[in-house]
Amino acid sequence: MAAKIPATVVTGFLGAGKTTLIRHMLQNANGKRIALIINEFGDLGVDGDILKGCGEETCTEEDVMELSNGCICCTVADDFIPTMEKLLERENKPDHIVIETSGLALPQPLVRAFNWPGISTKVTVDGVVTVVDGKAVTEGRFAHSVEAVDAQRKLDENLDHETPLSELFEDQIACADMIVVNKTDLLSADEAEALTAKLKGESRDGVQVVKATMGALPVDVLLGQGIGAENDLDARHEVHHHHHHDDDDHDDHDHEHEHGHDEFESFVVTLGEVADAKAFSAKVVDVIKAHDILRLKGFVAVEGKPMRQTLQAVGPRIETYFDQPFSGERSTRLVVIGEAGLDQAAITAALSA
Ligand SMILES: Nc1nc2c(ncn2[C@@H]2O[C@H](COP(=O)(O)OP(=O)(O)OP(=O)(O)O)[C@@H](O)[C@H]2O)c(=O)[nH]1
Numbered sequence: 001m002a003a004k005i006p007a008t009v010v011t012g013f014l015g016a017g018k019t020t021l022i023r024h025m026l027q028n029a030n031g032k033r034i035a036l037i038i039n040e041f042g043d044l045g046v047d048g049d050i051l052k053g054c055g056e057e058t059c060t061e062e063d064v065m066e067l068s069n070g071c072i073c074c075t076v077a078d079d080f081i082p083t084m085e086k087l088l089e090r091e092n093k094p095d096h097i098v099i100e101t102s103g104l105a106l107p108q109p110l111v112r113a114f115n116w117p118g119i120s121t122k123v124t125v126d127g128v129v130t131v132v133d134g135k136a137v138t139e140g141r142f143a144h145s146v147e148a149v150d151a152q153r154k155l156d157e158n159l160d161h162e163t164p165l166s167e168l169f170e171d172q173i174a175c176a177d178m179i180v181v182n183k184t185d186l187l188s189a190d191e192a193e194a195l196t197a198k199l200k201g202e203s204r205d206g207v208q209v210v211k212a213t214m215g216a217l218p219v220d221v222l223l224g225q226g227i228g229a230e231n232d233l234d235a236r237h238e239v240h241h242h243h244h245h246d247d248d249d250h251d252d253h254d255h256e257h258e259h260g261h262d263e264f265e266s267f268v269v270t271l272g273e274v275a276d277a278k279a280f281s282a283k284v285v286d287v288i289k290a291h292d293i294l295r296l297k298g299f300v301a302v303e304g305k306p307m308r309q310t311l312q313a314v315g316p317r318i319e320t321y322f323d324q325p326f327s328g329e330r331s332t333r334l335v336v337i338g339e340a341g342l343d344q345a346a347i348t349a350a351l352s353a
Contacts, residue, residue, distance in 0.1 A: 004124040005088070007097040008223055009110060011172050012131030013165075014103030014295040014337060015314030017182040019047040021131055021215025021222075022100055026051070028219050035063045035087055035094035037080070039072040041102035042266035042335035046297045050310070050323075063094065072101050073109035080113060088122050096223055097123065103295070103337075104168060104264055107175040108238050114230035127225030128236075130176035131215065135186040136315065138195055141165065164263040164339065173199065175236040177227050178208045185213040204235055265340045268298075269348050271332040277302045277309060281318055284334075287350045288316050291343060298334035301326070 010018050026034060038048050048066045065087065067079045087097065101107060107128055114125050133141075173179065179199050184192045192211050200209045210217060229236070274280040280300065288296060293313075300309040300320070307322040311334065336347060 004122060005093065005095075005097055006126035006224070006226070007099060007114070007123050008126045008225075009099050009101065009107055009128045009229070010131065011101045011105060011107040011128060011175065012103065012180075012182075013133060013136075013169060013172065014041070015312075016103065016131040016133040016136075017180075017212075017215050018100050018103070018131050019050055021129075021180065021182070021212070021217070022098060023051060024215050024217070025098070025219055025222055030219065032219070032223070033063070033092075033095045035065070035097050037065050037067065037083060037087070037097065037099045039067040039080075039100065039102045039105065041104050041264070042268070042295075042297075042337050044268055044298055044333060044335040046299075046310075046335065047100065049299075049327075072099075073106045076109060076113045080110065081116060081119065084119055084123070088119075096126070098223075106168065106171045106238065108171065108233065108236055111175065111229050111236070112233055120230070125227065125229035126223060127177040127227045128175050128229055129178045129180060129222060130172045131180045131182050132173075132195075132199065133314065134181045134183045134192060134195055134211075135317075136183075137169075138187055138191050141315075171238055173203055174238065175229075176203060176207055177225055177229060178210065178222070179203060180215065180217065181209060181211045182215055183213065184211045263340050264294075264337065265342055266335055266337040267342070267344050269332075269334045269336060269351050271334075271352055273301045273303045273330070274332055275303050277305075277320065281311070281320055283351065283353075284311065284313060285316055285318055287347060288313055288318075290350070291338065291347050293336055293338045293342070293347070295337040296334055298332070299326070300332045300334075301330050 010022060012018050022036065036051060038051065040047050045066060048064060052061050052064050065083050067075065067083060072080055087094070099110070101110060111125055111128065114120060114123060181192060181196050181199065187195070196209050196211060200207070203209065210221065277300065284296060287293065294315065296313040298311060300311050302309050305322065306325055308324065308326045309320050310323050312319045334351070336342065
């Protein structure tokens with residue numbers, strides 16, 4: 001039997017830099033043929049578009065497979081397994097498979113799926129890479145709540161005061177074989193070092209914690225860890241309280257909607273052409289702040305510019321660049337992601353104003 005194909009799972013909270021890291025990896029793959037499976041939260045396929053657009057010969061458009069909208073850990077049986085089977089049936093097999101989970105996914109159920117019959121004989125989880133937004137964590141968006149939860153747990157085992165944000169963050173850290181402290185360009189050397197040390201303390205023994213900017217890490221560091229994570233699930237405990245985990249029961253589908261993703265929501269805003277790109281970006285930042293939006297991304301049609309403008313915001317930090325001509329309709333389309341209860345009408349009105 002042929003050797004198993006290694007698969008790397010890239011996880012990390014919304015906007016941590018997963019797509020950026022994968023793009024860098026593809027651009028430096030040294031001839032290694034990499035197939036991508038992408039699972040995005042929010043209905044627009046921005047990440048897939050960005051990665052297909054990078055035009056690397058080692059990862060052609062047909063090597064990028066997008067899972068339907070929804071979270072990968074809920075749709076394992078319906079979506080992930082069939083996609084993986086299709087990929088494995090190909091004559092031209094990839095050297096490596098990289099799976100980008102949505103920023104809200106729990107990696108454990110996905111790793112567990114590699115024990116499924118028909119998959120377990122052909123692929124193995126080379127390693128789980130968890131990308132961390134170093135700036136957001138340093139600012140206390142997750143770290144503070146993690147500490148608060150720990151303190152509370154020590155007082156009472158039965159207390160469950162975790163926020164969805166800290167739950168996801170903890171699960172993603174608990175599952176990691178490598179933690180990438182990304183966005184170190186936004187941190188001082190001391191801050192980066194302090195966060196690295198803290199995450200080393202919070203992760204399992206032997207987990208590597210590395211610093212990065214724009215996910216720029218040598219491909220040999222990211223790939224080829226040879227861990228076989230699917231055989232080591234017990235060590236990657238899920239802190240998530242709503243989530244059952246019974247290793248004999250491969251039917252994760254039963255748990256759909258039980259693990260807190262409905263505490264987040266996303267919707268798409270479609271607008272016409274924007275007259276002034278700078279003013280529009282400023283407006284987007286205002287709207288993000290006013291409505292506590294976690295992540296906003298998409299493409300902007302700017303008057304007089306044939307290229308589409310990619311717009312990305314993680315919290316109030318925004319980035320824009322012109323990348324390529326519009327493929328379909330020339331309009332502005334943005335996906336907005338936040339904790340449940342976003343005022344969709346007000347956000348849409350404010351962006352349209
Ligand atoms: N300053 C800075 N920005 C970064 C870095 N890495 C990524 N970004 C920016 O952060 C934003 C989000 O990056 P992505 O790579 O799309 O993040 P992601 O984790 O794939 O996001 P989702 O798929 O939406 O969860 C983009 O605007 C990136 O350019 C970094 O190291 N430093």
